[in-house]
Amino acid sequence: DAGITQSPRHKVTETGTPVTLRCHQTENHRYMYWYRQDPGHGLRLIHYSYGVKDTDKGEVSDGYSVSRSKTEDFLLTLESATSSQTSVYFCAISDIASGRALLSYEQYFGPGTRLTVT
Amino acid sequence: GENVEQHPSTLSVQEGDSAVIKCTYSDSASNYFPWYKQELGKRPQLIIDIRSNVGEKKDQRIAVTLNKTAKHFSLHITETQPEDSAVYFCADRRGGSNYKLTFGKGTLLTVNP
Numbered sequence: 190d191a192g193i194t195q196s197p198r199h200k201v202t203e204t205g206t207p208v209t210l211r212c213h214q215t216e217n218h219r220y221m222y223w224y225r226q227d228p229g230h231g232l233r234l235i236h237y238s239y240g241v242k243d244t245d246k247g248e249v250s251d252g253y254s255v256s257r258s259k260t261e262d263f264l265l266t267l268e269s270a271t272s273s274q275t276s277v278y279f280c281a282i283s284d285i286a287s288g289r290a291l292l293s294y295e296q297y298f299g300p301g302t303r304l305t306v307t
Numbered sequence: 308g309e310n311v312e313q314h315p316s317t318l319s320v321q322e323g324d325s326a327v328i329k330c331t332y333s334d335s336a337s338n339y340f341p342w343y344k345q346e347l348g349k350r351p352q353l354i355i356d357i358r359s360n361v362g363e364k365k366d367q368r369i370a371v372t373l374n375k376t377a378k379h380f381s382l383h384i385t386e387t388q389p390e391d392s393a394v395y396f397c398a399d400r401r402g403g404s405n406y407k408l409t410f411g412k413g414t415l416l417t418v419n420p
Contacts, residue, residue: 220406231313231396231412232351239406247407279350283406294339294400296408298350 212280313411330397
């Protein structure tokens with residue numbers, strides 16, 4: 190599982206409330222990503238991080254913010270949750286594989302967080 | 308890459324038959340093409356990938372082929388088994404994109420015993 194955990198695994202919240210999802214990794218990977226998965230849309234990138242305090246937007250970043258104050262944690266925040274943000278959220282990691290012979294592009298996913306906004 | 312089209316969206320085969328899923332990408336700078344398998348309620352898992360300097364890669368019953376000229380790549384599963392039933396996603400990565408992947412919308416494969 191590449192040492193990735195997500196918390197919480199399930200959450201139900203009301204419209205307008207703030208929500209923070211946490212992705213935690215134990216293997217010092219440089220790159221971390223947040224995706225949302227919805228039926229008929231596949232996996233869509235929300236935000237990603239390429240180092241501590243280095244983040245950038247993905248294709249569906251509106252309504253979301255992220256922070257990465259230390260290598261192992263990447264937080265996704267919904268400032269004011271809306272029903273359209275009901276989804277399954279996956280964190281992923283990848284690495285430029287320091288010490289290996291080849292650059293590694295593989296992404297490995299966490300177990301996911303099911304968020305329901307009522 | 309900017310856009311990845313995946314077909315078909317659903318595929319039903321008999322156990323023992325072959326299954327083929329095809330993806331088309333738009334950016335000629337794309338250089339890495341992974342395939343993920345996602346079982347119901349689970350996380351996507353990388354099953355095979357290919358880089359742009361290779362035309363084909365095999366791993367037991369699964370193979371991926373890449374046609375750079377036509378900008379498409381395909382997943383081939385031979386001798387399908389019921390445990391191959393899952394949603395399969397293709398993706399591509401454009402060079403210099405900070406390791407971002409763009410995913411297709413997925414194919415639901417059902418293998419009937």
